[in-house]
Amino acid sequence: MYQEERMLQILHYLRLHKRISVDDICEIFNVSRDTARRDLVKLEEHQKIIRTRGGALLPSLDHDSIRSYNERLLTLSTEKQVIGQLAASMIRNKDRIILDSSTTVQACAEKLNVQECSVITNSINQADVLSGKDGVSIHLLGGRLQKEHRYVYGSSVIATLSHYFVDKAFIGVGGITAHGLSVVHEEDGMLMHQMMKQADQVIVLADHSKFGQNFPYRFADLSEVNIVITDRLPDPDMLELLQRHDIEVIVPS
Known part of the structure; x- marks a missing residue:
């Protein structure tokens, strides 16, 4: 699976579960912790997530x-x-x-x-x-x-x-x-x-x-x-x- 596909799946998981850990990403996508961290770094660069210690969550949505x-x-x-x-x-x-x-x-x-x-x-x-x-x-x-x-x-x-x-x-x-x-x-x-x-x-x-x-x-x-x-x-x-x-x-x- 390409990184872009993983990132989309990570965002979908976050919409359902509100937060995700590095361990979750490793287990779900069968990737290393370094790969999981790189995915989260890129998602944060695109302002799609907020990184936390050991994982990430979705930013608060300003509905207005x-x-x-x-x-x-x-x-x-x-x-x-x-x-x-x-x-x-x-x-x-x-x-x-x-x-x-x-x-x-x-x-x-x-x-x-x-x-x-x-x-x-x-x-x-x-x-x-x-x-x-x-x-x-x-x-x-x-x-x-x-x-x-x-x-x-x-x-x-x-x-x-x-x-x-x-x-x-x-x-x-x-x-x-x-x-x-x-x-x-x-x-x-x-x-x-x-x-x-x-x-x-x-x-x-x-x-x-x-x-x-x-x-x-x-x-x-x-x-x-x-x-x-x-x-x-x-x-x-x-x-x-x-x-x-x-x-x-x-x-x-």
């Missing part, structure tokens, strides 16, 4: 300082494109769909290729991407503009959404755990939950880093999700949890 939309577009961009392609392939001609304002859902909008489709969204970016596609009818919801993250929100948006019914809703998330789906901001989560309620089928788009992550506002239970599209299978415990809730997990073949 989430990166801007454009910064998030650059994060795990390859994975988002893979997920977006899979999501777009599930959209049929003449479908009525909802797209939320997440950057992973934008990848779906970019890959959308149908002759006719009706899209409801609260995202300026999704509307802009779709405006260049013939046959796509766009309903951009009106409300208060969140400038940095480029979406509209508020009670008027939720009220308008309640009058629409669609075939599919494509939703991005901050995190997925046994407790459900979570995001940073309450107003964002409330809107996303309303989107889910209006759809016959709820499809969550989440790269592998979202599994095991908990954010301040839990906006939906796992029982409200039909499909999760991700770039690779989650760990066995998470996969079993999703399957217990009859959630289909789709990954690249």
Whole structure:
């Protein structure tokens, strides 16, 4: 296993267990203590961990300082494109769909290729991407503009959404755990939950880093999700949890 792969696995372990020791790394990956220390040094250089005596833990997450939309577009961009392609392939001609304002859902909008489709969204970016596609009818919801993250929100948006019914809703998330789906901001989560309620089928788009992550506002239970599209299978415990809730997990073949 290459160092980059080990580092990703170390971060995944930390999300689940909160801390890891040098001995844990040696045992899990069958490497020497010197190799384990080098992995932790590199992760610390990238500001992914805080090194402690004999191990490491995750830095405290400042949930109020989430990166801007454009910064998030650059994060795990390859994975988002893979997920977006899979999501777009599930959209049929003449479908009525909802797209939320997440950057992973934008990848779906970019890959959308149908002759006719009706899209409801609260995202300026999704509307802009779709405006260049013939046959796509766009309903951009009106409300208060969140400038940095480029979406509209508020009670008027939720009220308008309640009058629409669609075939599919494509939703991005901050995190997925046994407790459900979570995001940073309450107003964002409330809107996303309303989107889910209006759809016959709820499809969550989440790269592998979202599994095991908990954010301040839990906006939906796992029982409200039909499909999760991700770039690779989650760990066995998470996969079993999703399957217990009859959630289909789709990954690249």
